[in-house]
Amino acid sequence: MNFDDTPEEAAYRTAARTFIEAHKGAFLGSDLAGFDAVRRWQAVRHAGGWGCLQWPKAYGGQGASAVQALIYSQEEEAAGISLLSVANAITIGMAAATIMQCGTQAQKERHLPRIARGEEIWCQLFSEPSAGSDLAGIRTRAVRDGDDWVVSGQKVWTSFAHYADFAILITRTDPAAPKHAGLTYFLLDMTSPGMTVKPIRQASGGSDFNEVFLEAVRIPDSNRVGEVGDGWRVALTTLMNERAAIGSIFPTNFDDAWRLAAQTPLGDRPAIEAGGVLQLLADWYVWRQGLKNFSLRLQSALSQGRMPGPEASIGKLMLGARRQLYLFELLDLLDIGGAALASGEDGDIHFSFLRVIGNRLEGGTDEILRNIIGERVLGLPPEPRVDKALPFNEVPSG
Amino acid sequence: MRFDFTEDQESLRGEARRFLASHCGRETVRAVLDSDEPYSRELWAEMGRLGWTGVALPEAFGGSGAGYLELCVLAEEMGRVLAPTPFSSSIYLAAELILREGDDAQTTDWLPRLAAGTAIGTLALAEGPGAADWGLARTRATPLGGGHYALTGVKQPVPDGLAADVAIVSARLSGELGLFLVDLHQPEVTRHPEPGLDESRPLGRLSFSGARCARLGSAGRAALDAALDRAAVLFAFEQIGGAEAALSMAVGHARQRFAFGRAIGSFQAIKHKLADMYAELELARSNAYFAAWALASGDAVLGEAAACARLSASRAYFDCAKECVQVHGGMGFTWEADPHLHYRRATLLNAVIGGQARWREVLVSRLQQKDASAREGTP
Structure with a gap:
């Protein structure tokens, strides 16, 4: 067990960091309006030799490995500039990935180089x-x-x-x-x-x-x-790529919990000193660390040249459902203040609390993910499907 | 990076699994469960011969010095088959404490025997039913001179208290908590079985009436906490092994048991339950791996990593064990079927080095210390 980059990975990380630091200035704090910044950041990445890392060079990619792509995205995240690339995941990670795997030669030549240059959003x-x-x-x-x-x-x-x-x-x-x-x-x-x-x-x-x-x-x-x-x-080709792309995008911030528990009074002391709050903090921390360590195991598998299989679905499953509870408990900690829409740091909690509803639905609902784990990881038989062999226009609907 | 066991460690796992499949079937577990035997002597002797008991102990004391990661692998495999031996008490706890805290006489006296499995050790902390603070022991140690002490008090429940030859006992010495090494084969020590939830791993009650003992180094609360951290990682692997076995038993049943004309595992009510068990288990495994790395590398993050591993694993094992029973339906409530063995073992392992409420407090107090020292570090 070790957490060290190989010398080659370390050199790649340094090069990625150097590139990102040199170019991020104009993009920090950009939003998604019009996708203008998304397009421009993709163009900058492409021009610098850091776009579409795992694609073949013929289509504007870099022929990099999965672990190199992961290292690059970790560096973007550490530099606080990952939003724009994450927003482009539908274009690159799903549409382009499907064209690459299933498209005609003409389709690949027409679209892939333009996607690589940030000229097409899908x-x-x-x-x-x-x-x-x-x-x-x-x-x-x-x-x-x-x-x-x-x-x-x-x-x-x-x-x-x-x-x-x-x-x-x-x-x-x-x-x-x-x-x-x-x-x-x-x-x-x-x-x-x-x-x-x-x-x-x-x-x-x-x-x-x-x-x-x-x-x-x-x-x-x-x-x-x-x-x-x-x-x-x-379509299944697209969906496989979707879950791989989406599992990595949810934040697992624990600092809010710590800060709120220390700042918020409960009776005549900070909430963090109350036994019940302390027990909650511990549970949140264990959960957060579990997800972090789980993603390290996936990263390790990539580093060893293995592609994570359907078991990667549990990342998204655990994030969505648990994070919703976590955010509710944070609001609960704020007492009646949790009902008022706050600004500043606490405003993010409210936004996340509402956005997490969608996290549990998009890219495979919690229930679909449990089916995937049950059937493809644990080998349980599927539900009988009454519609499977029928002509579609005779399938009952309502 | 490689956040996983090496090929050599995996091959050790393969050997261990094959050995346990032939030497620790359900009849081995039930032989201890259904009798007054304190452990499976045959299995224990084999483990000693295979060198398992000495795997993380230095060669100077008869161990193989392979390391903690190898011990984690063995712990997981022993947990998987509910091995009815005093391995955890003797190796994770007693041998570790003697190795770290013992003086030359104590280490040379006990470690070779513990490493060979020819002697069994245990750690005796609790004093009666209900929650205990290890630091508030009422057992007293009185100096006899010449580095010897007389021990008076009662420890219960003590895991493997009936099997052990030597115990490390927490006691008060003029107001301060100390750890004392007691040879249990002396007239001033009496032992009784203590009825327990998991009789495949029997508990004992140890009464000391002036038992002669020696202090274990200068060990006090800090040494005990550090030892419990290291043991927590190993217990976590044992718990994960058990959780995985319970999940696998539940999955096997759900695939072959039919109701309403279908395998019950095809119903989402069952399938989703099993998926949740798997997810809980994988998070626990991830936390245990991180703690194993911290243990093996001696990293300062061990304190919080061990607590996370302990909490995750305790929760995952109980979840998997109780839902394994549930998936088995009425059969799961019979003595004859095996799910209750995991239900019992999960509860025992949850308790032995302290329950979840205790470990949550440990975790948060360590995070608070880290937070405070981080703030002191920033001007």
Whole structure:
């Protein structure tokens, strides 16, 4: 057991840090409005030789290893500049990853170099009002018309659709086939006629998500990824990459708990001196350390050349549900003050407390993650699925 | 970085698992559970012959000096099969304390025998039922001159108190807490079985009426706390081994037991429960690995890492054990089925070096000290 970088990893870390320190100045404190800063930071990374680290050089990448990519992202996080790269994860980690693995040569050549330079932002048109966890139940229809497909339907929960230039899209091309067999995957230009993007106001007050309506949108067949009817396999490629990308983005800050417990009075003493609060602090700390050490084990596996499997799902599962409880208990500690919307440092607690609702749903709900752990890690049998073999248009709905 | 055991350590694990599969089946555990035997003498003798008892003790005392990480690996494997031996009392606690705190006579007298497994040690702290503060021992040590003391008092419950040849006993010496090394084979020591929750690991009551003993170095509260930290890491691995075995037993049952025409593991009510057990276990394992690194490298972070490992592992083992019983349904409530063995062992291991409320206090007070010294460090 050791936590040391190899000499090669240490040199890589130093080089990454030097690059980030030299360029971060103009980007510190940038927000996501318009995705302007996201695009510019990607361009700077690319120009400096630090963009799309794991891609082949032919498409604008660096041919780096998984552990080198991890080292770079750790250095971005330490430098307080990781937000912009994290926001670009849908483009790089999901859309581009799928094009790289399943796209045609023409699709790769057209999109990957532009993505690498920060010239294209992508969104993911997957979920629908009646197909979330049951993603293969989508109803958006694509009908062949000459060299094009004509697509109509509604997508929902689409993060950053209002900033995106392109989308990855799954559609139903054969309603008479069983539900997983009738799907086809496309790349879609978001400026196509017939597209309407409407923001959704989230429970946290923000509007990162959208509803996206497609009315007779034409997509050339050359934008199809994979065979007609093979869209589910391609979509699974995207989803695998999504969970790998999302598991690493939640903060596990413990300092708030410590600061609040020391500052907040409880009776005639600081709350931290009360037995019950002390016991809570210990539980939070153990949980936080557990997650931190768990991610170190994943990092270690990468460093040894092993790719983490479905067991990595527990990172996101534990973060979402436990962090929600943790944030509630922090507000509880503030007593009646926890009900008032604070500003400053405590304002982040309120925002996180509301945002964490989404954390437990996006990128696989807690329940779906438990299914993944149960079936793919522990080897438990799946639930019987009454819809699996039926033609999709005969599946009961409501 | 390599936050994992090495290939050599994994191969030791493989050997240990194979050996325990053939020498420590359920009948071995139940033979102790259902009898007055204080431990499995045959298994213990084999462990000594294999060198397990001496794995982390220096070669000068008959150990192999391999190290703590090897001991962690063995602890996990022993926990997995509920090994009914006094290993933890004798090695994690007694041998460790004698090694760190004992004088030349004490180390040369006891360590070779403990390393070989030909003598058994234990640590006797508690004095009666209910929560105890180790520092408030009522047992008294009276100087006899020549470095000898007479010990008077009662210690209970004492894990492996019936099996042990030597005990390290906390006692008061003119107001101050000290640790004393007592040979238990003397007329001034009487022992009785103490009924316990887990009779596969029997407890004892030790009464001292002027028992002759020696002070263990100058050891006091600080030495005891440090020893408990080191032991906490090893116990955590034993607990993780047990938790994983309980989870695996539950998963096995859920896959082959049918109800409503389906394997019960296909129902999300069961599947999600098992997934939560797995997640809890993996967090505990992660905390235990970090603590193992701190233990092996002697890093100052051991104090908080050990407490985290202890709390995580205690919680994970109890969670996995109680839900293992639940998944087994009515069979889980029978003496014949094995889930209750983990339910019992999880509770014993949760208690032996202090419960979760105690360790939470330990953890927070260490974090407070760290916080205070960090603030002193910044002008």
